[in-house]
Amino acid sequence: MNEPPLPGRADPLRIQPGGAVGQLPEEAYLPFPMPRPIPRVVVKPDLLPAISMASLISLIGIPVALLWSLLAPPIQRQVATNGRTPALPGDSNHQFDSLAVFVLLTLAAGAITGAVVWLLRRRRGPVVMIAATAGSALAAYLATLMGGLFTGFWYDLPTSVQLGDVYTVAPGAVHLTAILAQPLAFIVVYGACAAWNGMDDLGRRLG
Numbered sequence: 001m002n003e004p005p006l007p008g009r010a011d012p013l014r015i016q017p018g019g020a021v022g023q024l025p026e027e028a029y030l031p032f033p034m035p036r037p038i039p040r041v042v043v044k045p046d047l048l049p050a051i052s053m054a055s056l057i058s059l060i061g062i063p064v065a066l067l068w069s070l071l072a073p074p075i076q077r078q079v080a081t082n083g084r085t086p087a088l089p090g091d092s093n094h095q096f097d098s099l100a101v102f103v104l105l106t107l108a109a110g111a112i113t114g115a116v117v118w119l120l121r122r123r124r125g126p127v128v129m130i131a132a133t134a135g136s137a138l139a140a141y142l143a144t145l146m147g148g149l150f151t152g153f154w155y156d157l158p159t160s161v162q163l164g165d166v167y168t169v170a171p172g173a174v175h176l177t178a179i180l181a182q183p184l185a186f187i188v189v190y191g192a193c194a195a196w197n198g199m200d201d202l203g204r205r206l207g
Contacts, residue, residue, distance in 0.1 A: 043127055050123075050131035057113055057135030061142030064105050068143065069150035071105075072098040072171035079163055098171040102147070103181045106140050110185030117186075118193040124202040129190055136186045140179035148173060 075095070117132050118124065151170035197203055 046123055046125060046127040050128045053117070053123075053128060054131040054135035054138070057132055058138035058142060060109050060113065060136075061139035062146055064109055064139065065143040065146035066150050067105055068098075068102050068147050068174075069154060069171075072101045072147075072151075074155060074168045074171055076168050095172045099174055099178060102143070102174045102178050106143065106178070106182035107185045109139065110136050110182035111189045113182075114186040114189030114193070118190055121203055124194075129187075132190070133183045133186055136183040137179055140182040141176075144174050144176065144179060147171075 113132065113136060117128065120128070148170070155168060155170040157169070194202055
């Protein structure tokens with residue numbers, strides 16, 4: 001026999017098994033949040049753009065070589081006895097100055113390249129980073145080759161000299177170890193941006 005409900009109390013509500021509305025997700029019953037899946041490294045979709053990017057970055061060596069040929073100080077030599085042509089005392093350290101100018105130019109080019117490549121949000125990742133690093137090394141190597149070509153336009157060798165004559169020669173060739181500056185600057189800037197980002201996919205899904 002059902003008793004009448006008391007005043008001020010609601011009727012009891014019977015909930016059938018499995019008939020609850022708005023059930024909580026399974027994660028809500030766990031004492032700890034479930035780990036999110038780590039995004040995998042994208043390789044195939046980034047492979048062709050990475051190769052194109054490396055080829056494009058390598059062309060940066062041409063304007064770098066042009067700037068170096070204009071900024072690197074020339075060397076003045078004097079014709080001495082026995083056919084020797086030593087550099088003048090004030091110009092003997094210009095070989096180091098030429099190397100310093102080249103390193104500064106390639107460091108700037110690598111840093112700017114790292115910042116620009118990082119702005120390509122949909123291509124962020126190790127594939128593009130490795131390709132851009134290789135392209136930066138190729139750009140620096142191309143700059144060492146093209147630098148001598150450009151300096152040949154600005155400085156001419158004398159056709160005839162006599163004992164005691166002073167003439168100007170182009171800056172000396174840059175040592176090949178200097179090509180490490182540009183890829184190193186790129187890695188530092190790109191790696192700093194990746195560390196500062198802190199996202200699992202480096203923000204690719206937001207691109």
